[in-house]
Amino acid sequence: MKNNINSCTCEFRKFNRFYTNVLGFLNEHIYDSPFSLTETRILFEIYNTDNCTAKMLQESLGLDRGYVSRIIKRFEKENIIYKQKCEEDGRNHFVYLTTSGISIYKKLEEKANHQVEYILKDIDDKNQKELIDSMKTIECILSQHLHHKESVVSIRDYYLSEDIKIIIEKQRAFFADTYGWDETFLDYLYETFDAEIEKIWIAESGGKFVGCIGLVKHNEKTVQLRWFLVESAFRKEGIGTQLLQTLVDYCKEKKYERIFLWTVSSMSTARPLYKKFGFEITEVKKEKLLWGQNLTEECWDLKL
Known part of the structure; x- marks a missing residue:
C-alpha cells in the first residue's frame, strides 16, 4: 500500500509539472498581452457574472483580498472596468467591464480559442475525445474530493x-x-x-x-x-x-x-x-x- 501511495504521489506531481508547462505555454503564446492568467480569469468572471463584486471574485477564484483590490484598481485606472454602487447596500460596489474592457476580453478569448485549436489540430478525433473525457474525469474526481472537505x-x-x-x-x-x-x-x-x-x-x-x-x-x-x-x-x-x-x-x-x-x-x-x-x-x-x-x-x- 505504501509503495502504491508513493507511486500515485509521484505520478500526480509529474502530471502537475507537465501541466504547469502547458499553462506556461498558453500564458506565453495565447494571450501575448500584459495580462496574466489570473487577470484574464478575473476579466472572464466579470464579463460572465451578473452584478459581480470584488468579494465574489476573491471567493470564487480563491484569491487574496488585497491582490484582487490591486488588480481592480489598475483595471479601473486603465478604463477596463467601472464600478457602480449597490443601491441596497452602499458599502458594496458592482464591477462591470467598460466598452474598452469588453473589447479587450473578446480579443483575449479569441486568441485563447485559436491557440487551443492550434494545440488540437494535429490530434485525431479519437484522441481528442479521449483527451476531453480524461479532463472531465479529473475535474469530476477532484471536485468531489476537494470542495466538500474542511480546509486543512x-x-x-x-x-x-x-x-x-x-x-x-x-x-x-x-x-x-x-x-x-x-x-x-x-x-x-x-x-x-x-x-x-x-x-x-x-x-x-x-x-x-x-x-x-x-x-x-x-x-x-x-x-x-x-x-x-x-x-x-x-x-x-x-x-x-x-x-x-x-x-x-x-x-x-x-x-x-x-x-x-x-x-x-x-x-x-x-x-x-x-x-x-x-x-x-x-x-x-x-x-x-x-x-x-x-x-x-x-x-x-x-x-x-
Missing part, C-alpha cells in the same frame, strides 16, 4: 518577499477596519521589518494566507513577538493557539529566556490567549494619540 491549515516556517507584502497589507487592513487606525500605522509597519528578524511563521489554507506570527531578536536571550494575526474566518479554529505554541516551542528549543510583546489595551481578542500561555503585563504606558486613536500601550512578558 498548514504552518510554514519560512517567508518570501511577497509574504512580507501580504503581512503588511493584512495588518493594515485589519487595524484600519476594526479599530480605525490611520495611515501612520502603515509607516510603522514598514519600520518593524527593519529589525533583525529571527523567524516568521505563515499559516495557510489551500495555499492562501490565513495567519502569521513572527519573532524579532532583541538580544542573545530575549526575543520580541510581532505581527500576530489570524484571518477573521479562521479565528475559532485554533490557528492562533497553533501559531503561538509553535513560536514558544521554537524559543524553548533555541534556549531563549524571555519573550515579550507590545500591544494596546483595546486589543481584547488576543489577551486570553496570551494569558493562557503565561504572558503577564509588566509595563503600561500613559495613554497617548497613536495611529489616529487614543491608545494605552502594554508590554507582556513570558519567562521561559
Whole structure:
C-alpha cells in the first residue's frame, strides 16, 4: 500500500509539472498581452457574472483580498472596468467591464480559442475525445474530493518577499477596519521589518494566507513577538493557539529566556490567549494619540 501511495504521489506531481508547462505555454503564446492568467480569469468572471463584486471574485477564484483590490484598481485606472454602487447596500460596489474592457476580453478569448485549436489540430478525433473525457474525469474526481472537505491549515516556517507584502497589507487592513487606525500605522509597519528578524511563521489554507506570527531578536536571550494575526474566518479554529505554541516551542528549543510583546489595551481578542500561555503585563504606558486613536500601550512578558 505504501509503495502504491508513493507511486500515485509521484505520478500526480509529474502530471502537475507537465501541466504547469502547458499553462506556461498558453500564458506565453495565447494571450501575448500584459495580462496574466489570473487577470484574464478575473476579466472572464466579470464579463460572465451578473452584478459581480470584488468579494465574489476573491471567493470564487480563491484569491487574496488585497491582490484582487490591486488588480481592480489598475483595471479601473486603465478604463477596463467601472464600478457602480449597490443601491441596497452602499458599502458594496458592482464591477462591470467598460466598452474598452469588453473589447479587450473578446480579443483575449479569441486568441485563447485559436491557440487551443492550434494545440488540437494535429490530434485525431479519437484522441481528442479521449483527451476531453480524461479532463472531465479529473475535474469530476477532484471536485468531489476537494470542495466538500474542511480546509486543512498548514504552518510554514519560512517567508518570501511577497509574504512580507501580504503581512503588511493584512495588518493594515485589519487595524484600519476594526479599530480605525490611520495611515501612520502603515509607516510603522514598514519600520518593524527593519529589525533583525529571527523567524516568521505563515499559516495557510489551500495555499492562501490565513495567519502569521513572527519573532524579532532583541538580544542573545530575549526575543520580541510581532505581527500576530489570524484571518477573521479562521479565528475559532485554533490557528492562533497553533501559531503561538509553535513560536514558544521554537524559543524553548533555541534556549531563549524571555519573550515579550507590545500591544494596546483595546486589543481584547488576543489577551486570553496570551494569558493562557503565561504572558503577564509588566509595563503600561500613559495613554497617548497613536495611529489616529487614543491608545494605552502594554508590554507582556513570558519567562521561559
